[in-house]
Structure formats: C-alpha cells, structure tokens
Amino acid sequence: MLTKPYMLILALSLLLIQSSAVAQSCQSQRVRLQMLGTGGPELLNERASTGYLIWLDDKARLIVDAGPGSLQRFKQSGAKYENIRAIFFTHFHVDHSADLAAYVKGGFFSGRNVNLPLYGPSGDTFILSADNFVKKLFSATEGVYPYLNPTIDPQASSEYKLQPHTIQWSYSELDTKEIYKDDDFRVASVSVHHGPFPALAYRVEVAGCVISFTGDMSGRLNTMPDLAQDSDLLVAHNAIPEDATGVPQLLHMKPGAIGKIAGEAKVKKLLLTHMMERSIDRQDETVTLIRNNYQGPILFPRDLESFHP
Numbered sequence: 032m033l034t035k036p037y038m039l040i041l042a043l044s045l046l047l048i049q050s051s052a053v054a055q056s057c058q059s060q061r062v063r064l065q066m067l068g069t070g071g072p073e074l075l076n077e078r079a080s081t082g083y084l085i086w087l088d089d090k091a092r093l094i095v096d097a098g099p100g101s102l103q104r105f106k107q108s109g110a111k112y113e114n115i116r117a118i119f120f121t122h123f124h125v126d127h128s129a130d131l132a133a134y135v136k137g138g139f140f141s142g143r144n145v146n147l148p149l150y151g152p153s154g155d156t157f158i159l160s161a162d163n164f165v166k167k168l169f170s171a172t173e174g175v176y177p178y179l180n181p182t183i184d185p186q187a188s189s190e191y192k193l194q195p196h197t198i199q200w201s202y203s204e205l206d207t208k209e210i211y212k213d214d215d216f217r218v219a220s221v222s223v224h225h226g227p228f229p230a231l232a233y234r235v236e237v238a239g240c241v242i243s244f245t246g247d248m249s250g251r252l253n254t255m256p257d258l259a260q261d262s263d264l265l266v267a268h269n270a271i272p273e274d275a276t277g278v279p280q281l282l283h284m285k286p287g288a289i290g291k292i293a294g295e296a297k298v299k300k301l302l303l304t305h306m307m308e309r310s311i312d313r314q315d316e317t318v319t320l321i322r323n324n325y326q327g328p329i330l331f332p333r334d335l336e337s338f339h340p
C-alpha cells in the first residue's frame with residue numbers, strides 16, 4: 032500500500048513522462064517541407080536543380096541547397112528571404128549552389144537586416160569549402176562579383192552579412208555532429224561519400240519532427256542510417272538506376288541502397304528527388320527495388336510540392 036506522499040510523487044512522475052512524450056511527438060501541422068528543385072544538373076526537363084525549404088508556423092526558415100532555378104521556385108513559394116535563418120549546402124557542385132549569388136543580390140531588396148549563416152563542407156582539389164566558396168564569389172580583389180563584397184566585409188556598410196561556416200568533411204571521422212541550433216531548430220550533419228567530392232547529409236529537428244536529406248552520395252561510408260534514424264521525412268537523391276556503372280555509381284546511390292537506408296533508419300516517408308533522364312523513367316523499377324527493404328510510402332515529388340512530416 033503506497034502512502035499519500037508516494038502516490039503524489041508517482042502521479043507527478045506520470046504527468047512529467049506524459050508531457051515530455053507530447054513535447055517529443057511531431058507537431059506535423061506546424062512544419063512543412065517544400066521542394067524548390069527536384070532535378071539534377073541536366074538541361075533537359077522542367078525541374079529546377081536541387082533546393083529545399085523548411086517552413087515553421089507559415090514562415091520559411093531554412094534552405095537546403097541552392098541549385099540553379101531553385102531561387103525562382105523560392106520566389107513562387109511566397110517565402111520571404113528576411114525570414115530565412117540559415118542556408119545549408121550539401122556540397123558545392125553547380126547543381127546545388129549556383130543560385131547563392133542571386134539570393135544574395137535579390138536579398139538587397141528584401142528588407143533583411145539580420146546576418147545569414149551558411150553551412151557547407153570543407154573543400155579539396157576539385158571543390159571549394161564553404162568559406163572559400165563565399166570568398167571566391169564576393170572577394171573585393173579576386174571575387175566573381177566584387178561589387179557584392181560588402182555582404183562579407185565586416186568593415187563595409189551593408190544591411191546584413193553572410194556568415195559562412197565550413198564543416199570538416201572526412202573519410203574517417205564519421206560521427207554525426209550538431210552544427211546549428213536556435214530556439215526552434217537543431218541541425219546535425221555527417222560526412223557522406225560522393226566520389227572524390229566532400230559532401231554532407233543533414234538531419235533537421237523542429238517541433239518534435241525530423242527531416243533528413245541525403246544530398247548526393249553513393250552510400251559507401253554507411254553514415255546515413257544513423258543520421259536519418261526515425262526521420263518523419265527522408266529526402267533521398269535518385270540520380271541513377273540499379274544497373275548504373277562507371278563514374279555515376281561512384282557518385283550516387285542505387286535504388287537498392289536507398290531502400291536499405293530507409294529501412295535501416297525506419298523513416299516514415301521517403302521522398303525521391305534529384306531526378307535525371309537515366310532515372311526518371313524507371314520509377315516502377317525503383318520502387319520495386321526499394322520495397323526489398325522498405326515498406327513505407329515512397330513519393331516522387333515535383334517542384335513546389337509541400338509535405339508535412
């Protein structure tokens with residue numbers, strides 16, 4: 032028989048457990064993932080190159096990748112640049128980053144007056160780091176657009192500054208790292224294998240929901256299942272078919288590999304993007320291959336489509 036104080040403690044503990052469970056469950060209606068670009072680098076179809084937008088309480092807050100054409104979709108989405116809290120780049124290939132300068136130029140007319148942090152991987156021989164990408168675009172002396180230098184020069188007058196952060200990429204240090212946190216969002220990243228090119232995958236946690244992004248990767252480092260564990264939405268890049276050979280299969284995941292990741296990570300919904308001519312007409316086969324390891328919903332979103340987690 033429990034005494035009264037013990038019963039009170041028990042009741043309070045149960046209340047606490049219940050309220051923390053509520054805090055952890057996904058507040059789906061508050062969060063929306065919108066496709067800004069579901070294509071790859073080809074010039075062949077109407078899809079913009081890679082870009083994603085995360086909305087919270089009807090305000091666009093985070094951008095993942097800024098491939099060519101994705102800024103046009105951003106404008107069509109009704110998002111406001113001044114509401115964006117950070118931009119995350121999976122890597123600095125053209126089809127993921129070419130619209131950054133256009134965001135920055137357009138941003139001058141937006142009323143934005145708070146700094147904009149930007150995250151991306153470190154560089155190597157073939158590709159720039161986040162810091163160097165921004166520097167090469169906007170340096171006063173060696174930049175592609177020196178007239179936009181005030182956006183990075185702390186001494187110059189401008190409404191806001193771009194704040195690049197380089198996340199160390201490595202073949203050997205494969206832990207998931209928290210790289211960004213504010214009152215609403217927590218973002219973690221991990222190194223992924225994209226041939227010789229440093230690339231990151233991201234996990235975004237917001238309002239008890241989890242949205243993960245593979246970016247471009249072959250899956251060879253096997254870091255994705257941990258990062259994406261229990262994601263409500265996983266955006267995976269479906270750039271090649273199962274019979275791909277040569278360079279493409281060194282850079283990208285085959286459908287079978289996507290299925291293994293989705294199954295192992297127990298994701299609730301799988302969104303396939305970065306469609307290319309070689310993969311877009313083989314969706315039935317892709318689904319069949321993924322079904323070997325994953326039984327949840329599999330969708331092929333179009334540009335501007337939105338999903339609640």
Ligand SMILES: [Zn+2]
Nearest residue numbers: 071124126247
């Ligand atoms: Zn790509």
